[in-house]
Amino acid sequence: MEDLLEVKNLSFFYGADQALKDVTLPIRKNSITSLIGPSGCGKTTLLRCFNRMHDLYPKNRYAGEILMAGRNILSDGVDVLKLRNAMGMVFQKPTPFPMSVFDNVAYGLRLKSVRNMSALREKVEKALRQAAVWDEVKDRLHRNAAGLSGGQQQRLVIARTLAVEPKVILFDESTSALDPISAKKIEELMAELKKEVTIVAVTHNMQQAARISDYTALMYLGSLVEFDETGVIFTKPKHKMTEDYVTGRFG
Numbered sequence: 001m002e003d004l005l006e007v008k009n010l011s012f013f014y015g016a017d018q019a020l021k022d023v024t025l026p027i028r029k030n031s032i033t034s035l036i037g038p039s040g041c042g043k044t045t046l047l048r049c050f051n052r053m054h055d056l057y058p059k060n061r062y063a064g065e066i067l068m069a070g071r072n073i074l075s076d077g078v079d080v081l082k083l084r085n086a087m088g089m090v091f092q093k094p095t096p097f098p099m100s101v102f103d104n105v106a107y108g109l110r111l112k113s114v115r116n117m118s119a120l121r122e123k124v125e126k127a128l129r130q131a132a133v134w135d136e137v138k139d140r141l142h143r144n145a146a147g148l149s150g151g152q153q154q155r156l157v158i159a160r161t162l163a164v165e166p167k168v169i170l171f172d173e174s175t176s177a178l179d180p181i182s183a184k185k186i187e188e189l190m191a192e193l194k195k196e197v198t199i200v201a202v203t204h205n206m207q208q209a210a211r212i213s214d215y216t217a218l219m220y221l222g223s224l225v226e227f228d229e230t231g232v233i234f235t236k237p238k239h240k241m242t243e244d245y246v247t248g249r250f251g
Contacts, residue, residue: 004029004167004198005050010064012045012054019045021222022064027168032190032199034209034230037219037245043202046219047170050200051087052080068167085112088161092173094153096145096160101128101137104145104156108164123163130196131159132189151182155189162193169193171201175208187212206246210234218242 005027012020020042027033035043045054052074054060065072073083085108097104105124106114114120124141128134133155137148145156154174161169171190175183190199190212203209209216209230216233218225218241226233226242237243244250 002029006067008065012049013061015059019222023224025217025224025227027200028215029198030194031214032194032201032212033215034213035202035217036209041219042222043219044172047172047200047202050170051084051089055080085164086167087170088166089170090157090174093177094150094157096153096156100142101145102141105159105163127159127163130162131155133159151178151185154186166197168198173202218245
């Protein structure tokens with residue numbers, strides 16, 4: 001399978017504190033890669049390197065590379081706004097904007113200067129259908145998104161992300177705040193979306209990682225312990241720490 005991204009010898013520093021240590025792993029195109037490991041191991045720190053969210057805070061520093069189409073996306077010449085369009089992010093808690101369902105999804109499109117109302121309506125509907133929430137919101141497009149359930153809000157956020165046609169979607173514990181039925185819908189949606197985008201997901205839920213992932217990476221204290229196909233990680237890992245973590249003996 002083709003690599004969409006390649007993380008090479010990546011280290012990351014919050015000021016003087018090193019949070020990632022020489023991480024190297026591929027991100028395969030049109031697949032789901034789960035990042036697992038105990039709290040504080042660097043999973044979310046790594047995830048936020050992909051869309052350079054760390055740039056929002058002074059004194060943060062990268063070393064190493066994340067290559068996309070042969071270019072290091074951490075280099076100074078990269079247009080970070082374009083990068084964040086290409087790398088959509090879905091957070092743990094649903095984050096709809098305080099505006100209508102329609103305007104939530106149209107928000108990024110308008111930033112990209114899509115002004116024609118017919119084109120906007122078409123793209124908004126397409127994104128809501130992709131996010132498997134169209135049938136639930138089509139009669140309330142112009143009502144405030146705050147009136148949706150938590151699971152609907154999270155799928156709305158995914159639709160907002162999809163509207164600008166990203167190459168990658170980063171999921172940061174994006175089902176942990178949802179009830180089991182809503183979480184299952186998001187998992188099913190992720191499995192469908194990987195036909196069109198590449199997904200990297202941080203999760204504490206081992207059962208979820210085993211269910212949805214094509215590849216899994218175990219991290220510990222800022223380092224990559226093991227990366228492989230998910231079936232290998234959960235049944236025939238090479239490292240004892242991996243075996244202990246996925247079986248619940250450590251973590």
